[in-house]
Amino acid sequence: MKAFTWIEPEDLAAAMSAGAQEGALFKAGGVDVGDRLKEHLDEPATLVNIRRLRELDFVRSEGGMLKLGPLVTLATLASDARIREQARALADAAAAAATPQIRNAATLGGNLAQRPRCWYFRREDFRCRRKGGSECFAIDGQNEMHAVFDNDLCAIVHPSATGTALTALGASLLLRGPSGERAVPVEDFFVRPQVDVTRENVLRPGELIVEVRVPAGRRSGYVKLMEKQSFDWPLAEAAVALGDDPRVVLGAAAPIPWRARAAEALLRGKRVDDALAAQAAEAALQGVKPLQHNGYKVPILKTAVRRALLAAGGAA
Ligand SMILES: Cc1cc2nc3c(=O)[nH]c(=O)nc-3n(C[C@H](O)[C@H](O)[C@H](O)COP(=O)(O)OP(=O)(O)OC[C@H]3O[C@@H](n4cnc5c(N)ncnc54)[C@H](O)[C@@H]3O)c2cc1C
Structure with a gap:
C-alpha cells in the first residue's frame, strides 16, 4: 500500500x-x-x-421529513424508532446489509458512495472499462452476480441497499463542496454507464453528502434475497413505496437502483392485493436482458418485488 x-x-x-x-x-x-x-x-x-464529525451525525424529524446525517450508521438506521416508523424500507434495507459488526461501523453516506463489488473491478490485474480500460470482462465472463438491466457497457450492480430504499422513498441528498451546496434527488445521484462508465455517482472532487432528506410516513417495504441468510450480498433486492407516486425499485439488478416504471404505472391508484402484487412483479421485469449466467435472477427479483409490495400493503 x-x-x-x-x-x-x-x-x-x-x-x-x-x-x-x-x-x-x-x-x-x-x-x-x-x-x-x-x-x-x-x-x-x-x-x-x-x-x-459530530455535526454530520444526527436524526431529526422536521416538517414531514426525516433529516439524516451521513454519519448515521446502518445499525442506527435499522434500530431508530423514528426511522423504523417513518421510513420502514430504509430501516429494513440497513438491517439486512452485511453483518452486525459492519453495520456498527458503516455509515449512510459511505453506503451510498461505496464502489461496486464486481470481482473484475476489484482485482487490480483487470483493467476494466470502469477503470479506464476498453472492456467489461463480466459481459462475456463470470457474470452470475451481475446486472440484468442496463448491462451493455458495464455489468456492475450498484451495491447500496440504502440507495435502493431511498430511491423508492423519493429521498434527496444535500451535497456540499468547494463550489457550494446543491440538493440532488437520490435517483439523480446515481450515474448510468452510458453517461459516464467510470463513475457511479455525481459527487464532484471534494464534495460531501451532508444531509439525507426522506419524506416521512410513506408506506414502504424492502426485501433482500440472498444465498445465505447473513453476511451476504443480495442476489435480488426490491424496495417499494406506495401512495400517490408509487415506486418500485430493483437492487442487485443494474448499475444504478433500477426503477421499474411499468410496475409503478400498474400500481397507481390501486389497492395492493396478492393478484396485483404478482402482476406488478411480472411488469417490473419487463425489458430484462440477463447475461449468460444470471438468468436465475429474474424469478428471484419478481419474488422480491411481490414480497416487498405485500410488506408495504394497503392502497397504492
Ligand atoms: C462482507 C460485506 C457485506 C456487505 N453487504 C452489504 C449489503 O448487503 N448491502 C449493502 O448496501 N452494503 C453491504 N456492504 C457494504 C458496506 O455496507 C459499505 O461498505 C459501507 O456501508 C460503507 O460505509 P463506510 O462508512 O464504511 O464508508 P467508507 O468506506 O468510509 O467510504 C465509502 C466511500 O464513500 C465515500 N464517502 C463516505 N462518506 C461520504 C459522505 N458523507 N459524502 C460523500 N462521500 C462519502 C468515501 O470517500 C468512499 O469513497 C457489505 C460490506 C461487506 C464487507
Whole structure:
C-alpha cells in the first residue's frame, strides 16, 4: 500500500478544505475505503477521516421529513424508532446489509458512495472499462452476480441497499463542496454507464453528502434475497413505496437502483392485493436482458418485488 497522510479534521469546515486538496479521499466508517486501499484500487495522497464529525451525525424529524446525517450508521438506521416508523424500507434495507459488526461501523453516506463489488473491478490485474480500460470482462465472463438491466457497457450492480430504499422513498441528498451546496434527488445521484462508465455517482472532487432528506410516513417495504441468510450480498433486492407516486425499485439488478416504471404505472391508484402484487412483479421485469449466467435472477427479483409490495400493503 502506498503511504498517505492521515488527516483528522476538527470540524466540517476543516474537512472540506482538506478534502479539496488534490489526491484527497474522504473516509467515514472505512469499510469500503479500507478494502479499496488493500486492493490498490485507490492510492490517495491524504485520507480525510470524517468519522468523528459530530455535526454530520444526527436524526431529526422536521416538517414531514426525516433529516439524516451521513454519519448515521446502518445499525442506527435499522434500530431508530423514528426511522423504523417513518421510513420502514430504509430501516429494513440497513438491517439486512452485511453483518452486525459492519453495520456498527458503516455509515449512510459511505453506503451510498461505496464502489461496486464486481470481482473484475476489484482485482487490480483487470483493467476494466470502469477503470479506464476498453472492456467489461463480466459481459462475456463470470457474470452470475451481475446486472440484468442496463448491462451493455458495464455489468456492475450498484451495491447500496440504502440507495435502493431511498430511491423508492423519493429521498434527496444535500451535497456540499468547494463550489457550494446543491440538493440532488437520490435517483439523480446515481450515474448510468452510458453517461459516464467510470463513475457511479455525481459527487464532484471534494464534495460531501451532508444531509439525507426522506419524506416521512410513506408506506414502504424492502426485501433482500440472498444465498445465505447473513453476511451476504443480495442476489435480488426490491424496495417499494406506495401512495400517490408509487415506486418500485430493483437492487442487485443494474448499475444504478433500477426503477421499474411499468410496475409503478400498474400500481397507481390501486389497492395492493396478492393478484396485483404478482402482476406488478411480472411488469417490473419487463425489458430484462440477463447475461449468460444470471438468468436465475429474474424469478428471484419478481419474488422480491411481490414480497416487498405485500410488506408495504394497503392502497397504492
Ligand atoms: C462482507 C460485506 C457485506 C456487505 N453487504 C452489504 C449489503 O448487503 N448491502 C449493502 O448496501 N452494503 C453491504 N456492504 C457494504 C458496506 O455496507 C459499505 O461498505 C459501507 O456501508 C460503507 O460505509 P463506510 O462508512 O464504511 O464508508 P467508507 O468506506 O468510509 O467510504 C465509502 C466511500 O464513500 C465515500 N464517502 C463516505 N462518506 C461520504 C459522505 N458523507 N459524502 C460523500 N462521500 C462519502 C468515501 O470517500 C468512499 O469513497 C457489505 C460490506 C461487506 C464487507
